[in-house]
Amino acid sequence: MSTEWIENLQDLIGAERVSISEGDLFRHSRDESFHDPVQPETVVYPESTQMVKDIVNFARANKLPITPYGAGSGLDGQAIPVSRGISMNFDRMKQIISFNPEDLSVTVQPGITRLELNREINRQGLYFPIDPGADATIGGMTATNASGTTAVRYGSMRDQVLNLEVVLADGRIIKTGSTAKKSSSGYHLNGLFTGSEGTLGIITEITLKLHGIPEHTIAARCTFDTPKQCAAAAQAVLTSGIPVVRMELVDAPSIKQVNAYGDYHFPEQHSLFFEFSGTRTSAEEDAAFVEELMQDMGCRNWERASGSIDRAEIWKARHELAYAFRHLKGKEVMGSDVCVPLSKLADMVDFARAKIEASGLPGSVFGHVGDGNFHTIIVYDPNIPEEKLTSETINEQLILKAIEAGGTCTGEHGVGLGKMKYQRLEHGEAVEVMKSFKELLDPDGLLNPGKIFCD
Template identity: 65%
Template sequence: MFIQELIEKIGTEKVSQNETDLFRHSQDESPHMAVEPDVVCFPESKEDIIKVLEIARTYKIPVTPFGAGSGLEGQAIPVKKGISLSFEKMNTVVDFSPEDLTVTVQPGITRLQLNKLINRHGLMFPIDPGADATIGGMTATNASGTTAVRYGSMRDQLLDLEIVLADGTVMHTGSRAKKSSSGYSLTGLFAGSEGTLGIITEITLRLHGVPEYRLGARCTFDQPEDCAKAAQAVLLSGIPVMRMELVDAQSIHQINSYGGYNYPGAHYLFFEFAGLKAAVKEEIKLAEDLIHDLGCKNWEASDDSKDLSELWKARHELSYAYRHVKGMSITGTDVCVPISHLPELVNYARDLIKESGLKGGLLGHVGDGNFHAIISFNPKKTEEKEKATHINEALTIRAIEAGGTCTGEHGVGLGKIKFQQAEHGPAVDIMKNMKKMLDPEGILNPGKIFV
């Protein structure tokens, strides 16, 4: 009955029970079990969303937002079925003010679509999680990525969010001003809330100038913890790197096998420096001298765009190298720790993988203490699956004990629910109270973040 009302309220072309649409909105890039929604809605405006939520409240139907489906923790999986709310038709720029370094967009636009528009004005949106995720999805999970060492996470790029609450109220969390001391930080609250507190319909972002000059480099170390120590040393020196990434030797072997490459079998640090040419030249010289003193080998650097792409190829292809092995599944951690604890955690992760006998590797944005252990296992073998789960849990608990977090950028979703109490303690009850206040019927993305 509620499906017929959806059709009457927002139009036949915006409501689908097509088998292909149901399947496409049943899963994301995570290993969590797919669940098909009862129906998929394709709103084109906040007015459509208000109407969808009115029907959802009346019939107590769950509503699960869906962006690009590139999430890694199951946030977009409609575990309670109901309505999957797809934003693919809400992908326009609402306002672009290059003179103010701001842009307001609908949630369905992707980061590459946005940058294609603003790059021609000498501006860029810097957050790069790897996948061409939607801006709405990135906001909902507080995504970050390779440039976080310089620009931070999505939360640091947000000026204002337009939100439709469960009761149909439309609210703004901020303004277009670059800062404010007025009231509670509601923008920060909704960033990372994963669609559990309200539906994001507009996002106002900070923009940044495209750097005049870029220079990339990579080098190797004998041990992964040496990479982490070098990353810490670069940060302590005050060198403003744009990107600083770790790829361990096991992952390099995997990439060589996957892509037919012949990279030296060692532990890599990848760098990118960006800014004024004279400053970048000086920065990379300082970095090179510093990490050579720490024992690096195979130093390579280039400012040629083709060479830059080649320098970063191993890092960019790592996830695919593990994912595209026939008959195997992967699981991964997403811990983030204070930078001083990074060498210890990297070494601990490597020991866990070695002890398990499974194939796995380490990669991560070590410039901000965030790294991932990617574990490959045969899903048909219970013992292998249990070992992979143990690595994830043991490393995550160690990270929390070190003053870190269970997720640096992927979000909680389904996969990190079990760690919320350990990380937040009594604050979990405060979060639950906020959820109950804003969504008393529990219709917004139920089953995510906590139970």
């Protein structure tokens, strides 16, 4: 990149908002995925929608790709600038634009994280419930249609977005919805841009639904002999009509790894974790009903708690799972997530556990079984190519079986780099329809190129 090019960009938005420092380029070359890093040519830090528009117009005039960057917590390479160019960081766009408690809504800039948002709105008795685990930015969560542990009750980001402000590749600024709770007017542009991974436009404002903080919350945990039994038990809870807030599966090898990581003493068996909330009466009744149902299905080690500290203790094995595997010295992890119809979940979980055990590699099966979405982690030695190949093979077998079962190659991580090759298998001719949107809105292919679709 020429010095003149850098100087022109600095003149446009200010030298303090354009970085080519080694540290910044390194940071923006990667996310939390296993995909190879690629350094951008520069990192920009816009502070307003107008500045984003100016950068987009500059990039279009100079044929430079732009890759949006949030917290870097993504798991499938969406933030990796594979075509180099400009990495656009939203650290300086994290304001709450408007907060309307009476409407149960808030409008924010994309750089604010979910925990930062909740710290501001909790004092009004409201909260934003989508929890992907990491303290991701709201913009990144919107771009990938994140969901997480509360999806069984609240769905994904797509279910929580009321309106978006988006800067298109040609510099136009559009609104995709309204602040009304529902609409039958026009095409569903909220749904189109939510989950588009920055390939159709750059999101600069998000209006979200909010929810009241429940009066009472109960956490619970129990164990079963097999992961298939856990999945079947989860399905039984759902068909019973109990409105659980969270319902998570963690298999026995994962519990064992968490115990070793944190010097804990959780029962090293396949486990289901629950959270119930509402009024005190309703939460207590829901927890009691599920306990009885689980006992009838042969569970052991039922444990429950309502105090915040005790609830955190029960959930610790789930919350620390990923860290327990990712911090193994000299090892790397390969993760995947699929989502299948609930009737297929038990067999899919059993299939995944069997494949990992047959490989001889350490690994984990866990996830949000309340909505059919679960994850795998496979640990391998990066110095042994055969181990990495085995990990990739298991992931592919799992994805192919999920699609065959009527499911999807990704329930919440997004397509990014790793799931591009499965798009046509999953969507068929609909891929061409998706590509037509991309070509219409970004004809030069400058917005997060190299993602979602294989050329």
